[in-house]
Amino acid sequence: MEELKPRPANSSPLTPLGFLERAATVYGDCPSTVYNNTTFTWSQTHRRCLQVASSIASLGIKRGHVVSVVAPNVPAMYELHFAVPMAGAILNNINTRLDAHTVSVLLRHSESKLVFVDYQSRSLVLEALSLLPPNTQRPLLVLITDQDGDDQDSSSSAVDFCGTYESLVEKGDPEFRWDLPSSEWDPMILNYTSGTTSAPKGVVHCHRGIFIVTVNSLIAWGVRERPVYLWTLPMFHANGWCYPWGIAAVGGINICLRKFDGPTIFSLIKQHGVTHMCGAPVVLNMLTSSPKIQSLQNPVQILTAGAPPPAAVLLRTESLGFVVSHGYGLTETAGLVVSCAWKPQWNRLPASERARLKARQGVKAIGLTELDVVDSDSGASVKRDGSTLGEVVLRGGPVMLGYFKDPEGTSKCMKENAWFYTGDVGVMHPDGYLEIKDRSKDVIISGGENLSSVEVESVLYTHPAVNEAAVVARPDEFWGETPCAFVSLREEGSTRNPTEKEIMEFCRAKLPHYMVPKTVVFKDELPKTSTGKIQKFVLREIARSMGSSTVSRM
Amino acid sequence: MEELKPRPANSSPLTPLGFLERAATVYGDCPSTVYNNTTFTWSQTHRRCLQVASSIASLGIKRGHVVSVVAPNVPAMYELHFAVPMAGAILNNINTRLDAHTVSVLLRHSESKLVFVDYQSRSLVLEALSLLPPNTQRPLLVLITDQDGDDQDSSSSAVDFCGTYESLVEKGDPEFRWDLPSSEWDPMILNYTSGTTSAPKGVVHCHRGIFIVTVNSLIAWGVRERPVYLWTLPMFHANGWCYPWGIAAVGGINICLRKFDGPTIFSLIKQHGVTHMCGAPVVLNMLTSSPKIQSLQNPVQILTAGAPPPAAVLLRTESLGFVVSHGYGLTETAGLVVSCAWKPQWNRLPASERARLKARQGVKAIGLTELDVVDSDSGASVKRDGSTLGEVVLRGGPVMLGYFKDPEGTSKCMKENAWFYTGDVGVMHPDGYLEIKDRSKDVIISGGENLSSVEVESVLYTHPAVNEAAVVARPDEFWGETPCAFVSLREEGSTRNPTEKEIMEFCRAKLPHYMVPKTVVFKDELPKTSTGKIQKFVLREIARSMGSSTVSRM
Missing domain, CATH: 3.40.50.980 (Rossmann fold)
Structure with missing residues (x-):
């Protein structure tokens, strides 16, 4: 078989660019983009x-x-x-x-x-x-x-x-x-990371990678022909997880908009018969705390990622008639490459249990070759016990070409052992589903114990008065670090706002002692990136400026 | 950007093999294959x-x-x-x-x-x-x-x-x-062509090609999670158009069976809640002429290819509740790479017009890079007028590596101009949809005019007494060749069987004179390949042995 090599007829580069001409042939007279009173x-x-x-x-x-x-x-x-x-x-x-x-x-x-x-x-x-x-x-x-x-x-x-x-x-x-590009490995996209953890880095993707993530994303989310897609996810955020090309592949309608809030979303859903939308959990929160909440006439598929959605937010969103899918990806993977593929038997579980399962990031989508959680030092897989923390690693076509003008940064995460190191910390559950626990930098080390800020946050979100919550490390002379919670409250006139102490007691009833925030700071609003991710580095600065949470006994 | 090259973390080979482990993780407890009383x-x-x-x-x-x-x-x-x-x-x-x-x-x-x-x-x-x-x-x-x-x-x-x-x-x-294969170009599949036109050839596909056709086929047919797939298409025929891997990708149920007829299909559809099945047009014919026809309780998606389905057969199938999709591919493309993507506005057309449009092969699916109809000699695109015949050519990842031990045969169809020459003859319609008119070898040249045997057949199929029809060239001393029709009749006791002359008159009312069969042969059954394609080379032999259809005037 050795004589059978790639030839020009079978090795034309993979690229999503051809989807457009095809859409024009098949759906030429159908709407492509709708924006206010303009339809193309x-x-x-x-x-x-x-x-x-x-x-x-x-x-x-x-x-x-x-x-x-x-x-x-x-x-x-x-x-x-x-x-x-x-x-x-x-x-x-x-x-x-x-x-x-x-x-x-x-x-x-x-x-x-x-x-x-x-x-x-x-x-x-x-x-x-x-x-x-x-x-x-x-x-x-x-x-x-x-x-x-x-x-x-x-x-x-x-x-x-x-x-x-x-x-x-x-x-x-x-x-x-x-x-066509001269090679499918030719660069096509340069995206600077949102900078939640460090200085912006230029992530470069090639045509092949974008093609793979695009088809992967259509299959993982089960998108069929002619969806009506509402653009609540900014295209400047990782190219809207590759759905600009995906919607062309299936001849859908792109509902464009400059900015939005809850009422705008509900109104556009009704006006255009929206079937699909994407957004960070903050968008789900926006929907459920909107002043003009409406139950949907037809189910709307909503795909969320970017941060683990708190169970309470998931439940509230689904009760309105949204069908929430949850996935995981990074700027470095061009879109979502892990998805919480839903098992039919889970539909029989109580709502809170369903929400707990759906908050997990899930399994590799079909475009990804491998996914694992490993000990960052030894590179060995961690136990699949749902509790041993490790670094999330992956490999496959969706992984970027590398960082622009940063060979050192590229080599640091794309190692010779063929893994891309995400910098995210997670666990592998016994059933093979990944759950992200934190960014490496957001892990709090208190008294030698690694604790996941996200776990503390998910408890805070179950408090009825809490709107948003973020937990970061505050320096401590004795413990090294302690958890410091920043909290914004719901605007509900009827109930009295909780005190710091009450928040801590609420957590103490549900968490091991070392995970309970030693500090609670109330804020009208938490600082966020443009895509709705809470900017923990800002909060970390504030916590640092507060000094040690306890006085050293030394 | 030149420093950004493929690295081990992003260049692991494309292959469908990983879909199985993923299916076991996500759908571990769900049925994969069902065969009589055995379920895995x-x-x-x-x-x-x-x-x-x-x-x-x-x-x-x-x-x-x-x-x-x-x-x-x-x-x-x-x-x-x-x-x-x-x-x-x-x-x-x-x-x-x-x-x-x-x-x-x-x-x-x-x-x-x-x-x-x-x-x-x-x-x-x-x-x-x-x-x-x-x-x-x-x-x-x-x-x-x-x-x-x-x-x-x-x-x-x-x-x-x-x-x-x-x-x-x-x-x-x-x-x-x-x-994993050491390269995505490593051979994975060797399929010998069914031999309708010539000696069997060993078509070799690599892992990359099978991956691309598999995801392509899921998107083109709009297959979502957990279909119930009835295996009416033999897996030994071009690997069942790559659906063995596709059904694993979406965690579906494979309903296996050794052999089938109309009543068996209807019974399995009912028993298992079948949602999808594939088959050559002969399967559609089997369904509509089955002794125990049943209207379906739920629509069943049926994908057909391998020969242009006669409009009459399409109409009868859809009237039972099947949703027929039509596509095109060859053993050399591992599955269907062209599909008759349906335009919403076509639903408003009369049934016969819908059937005419659906009998066209369609547009490139998203895994194919290019599709065209060209003049075989000059290589120039033919006019997009729906009538100028040319050879169908294509390029892209689905095209085979080549023929095993046949470098000459490989070079003959996979040319240096980066096109794969299919040997099929078709036209490009003004709307960009391809319609196959014939295999190159099945074109009849009568008095210097190229005539499509398929067009004559589609007229024959509209005759109420005709069950199956095939038209081939019969040698002729004056015209070179003339059309010779082989026809099997429906088993309907009530009506008198038509004569040869009546069949010719029927055609004359609907076709130009030179396309009307000069010979009509009635047969109880037409010879077929295992996948239901009529073996024209057998009929061509019979027609040849009949000698000249008219005596030379010389």
Whole structure:
């Protein structure tokens, strides 16, 4: 069989870019993106992407150049997921809620040649550019105006911008012939991590990886033809877990929106017949504490990840008619690669038990080769007992190419033993399901015991007055560290707010002594990243500044 | 970005083999295979496959050896789709309905080291081995007995067989550690083509190709979690279009069966709540002409391919409650890679128009990179007018590695221009949907006009008395060739059978003159391959032996 090698006819690169042309053929007359009063069809989206890709090429962008986008979930953002790589460039989405300094660091690090700027982020990007060192080559700028004619002053931008997004569409060639990447390992995506634990790192994914995660995500979530997908997950967050390409593969409808709250979501679900949406647990919380809660007429599939959803939040969400699926992934895996695949027999369990099982991250999805929890030092698998903590490791096509300009960082997590080390701490249950307990950096070491801040948080979430909770380490002269809880309360006029002591007593009844918070701090709101993750490093700073939780007996 | 290359953590080979362990984790207690009174769970199937794989290795089978299976759709057949490649070997399924001479040719050509033989094919395989040349190394034999204790005499086999399949299960190590292939391009499957047009050819597929076709097939058909899949498509036919691996990926139930007819299918659908099944159009015909037709209580998805389904057969099948999907693939693509993706607006069309559209093969599925219809000589795309004939070409991961021991045959169809030439003749419709018109060899050239035998057949199928029809070329001294129709009639006592002349007149009212059959031959039954394809080469021989259809005017 040795003579049988790959040949040109069977080794064309795996890439999701071809899904768009196919969608235009099959679903040409059906809606692709809906945004306020604007609706495009798949034919139009295909044509617009070809036009934008041709205009990007005309601006001098070459294969391998980085093109950045600073925009919310509007149709242009969706289209750029195809148009930028169709022009041969690498798509770099930038979180719109970053500060100008961070944006300038990312633009410099990525050597971005062209930046698509939503009009609401104009001053952010212009300020970021003003912070670049004098001799840095400035990227070209294109302004994304609002297609619905939302109030905006684009005249003052003429000096800074080489055109608007719509002018690129108009000038572009709808017959543009884009080339497949020369290799499926060619970079396609550059995403900077959200920076919950450390300085941003540039995660690079290739066409092959994005293809694998996209098909993987459709199968794992059971997405069939023509879903109606509500874009509550920012596309600038790990490319919306690859669903921009996935929704094209199944010819769905992308319901776009700039920003949202509970009532907006319920209204869009009703208006468009939404079938699917994604979001961090904070979105679930938003739904269940919305002032205009509505029970759904038809079930809506909601996929959550990014943090273990507290059981109480899961229960409240499902009681409204949402079907919650839970998964796990990292920026470094381009999307969700572990999913809490549901066993039919679990439907017979009590609600609280169902929620406990659903809060586990689960098993590898079919695009991932291997998943394990190991002792970080020895590399040996931990016991599958549901309690021995270890580092979550994985391997397979979804794992990134590496960190941009950081060979050391890349080698540190992508080891020669063929595992990618996630930096997440978890346990493997006897039934083979993974449960994340914490980020490595969020583990609290108190009196020599490793304790999971997430476990303490999940107890806090069961307190009826608690809205959100986060637990971090506070330095302690005797114990080393002790758990410090930051808590925001529900706005309910009728009941008296609990005291710090009452919160601690509540925990003491449900947790071993060493896990009970020694400090409780009430806050109106907890600091969060743009994707709704609580910024523990901010809280850790506050806890550190509070000094030792007990006075040393020495 | 140049420093970012594949590393061990992200480049583990794509293969469907890992789906089994995952199914055992998620669906361990759920049924995997059901056969008469035997039911296995996914835990048991996983364990049995590990045991068989370990036993195969113990028999001396090494990486790259060919292991053959001659069996119908029983649980052992299903398990061997995992066990053989887990042992590092290449799975070679052999059609149970071949004659001993052909089987001996295949065993010799494949250099098979081990053959799993279903007890009903014992004499076939023993006879085939007796036909091998004296100095050929004989493969080891393992007997598949019937787990339900069906009547069989296994005692006489002791001399020929090194054991039974169940003894391999029992002796095997359930802790067997199988290795991933060293490369995703390593061969995994060897399938000999059904030989409708020429001598059998050994089609080799690699792990990567089978992975891509498997996930492609789940998405294209919209298969969600836990389908109940009825095995009406033989697994020895192109590995049942990759659904053995696909059903494991979604934790479905495989309803196995040795042989079937209409009443058996209806009975199993009712008994097990079947949701999905596959089959050539002959299966659809079987369903609608079954003596015990039943309307379905719940819709059953049926996927058909292998020949364009006549519109009349489609209509009759759907009227019973089946939801028919139509696709296209070849042994060389491991399964279906083109599917007639259904447009929502087509539901509003009259039934006959819907059937006409559904009889088209469709568009590339998402695992295929490109699909086109080209002029075989110039390689240029034909006009997208729905009438210009050309050769169907495609490229992408599903295309085979090549033909075993046939570099010339491989180069002939897998050209340097990166296209795989299918040998099928089709048209591209203006809406981008492919329609196959014929095999290259089945095109009839009459008076210099290319005419599609399939088009003539589809007219014949609309005649109320016609059960099956096939049209081939008959030599003609004046026209070169003329269409010759072979027809079997429906068994309906009440109506008088039509004459040859009446059939020709029927066609003349609906076809251009040159396409009307000049000869009509009535047969009780048309010769078919094991998968229900009509053997046109047999009919072509008969037509040839009839001599010229008209006397030359010269």
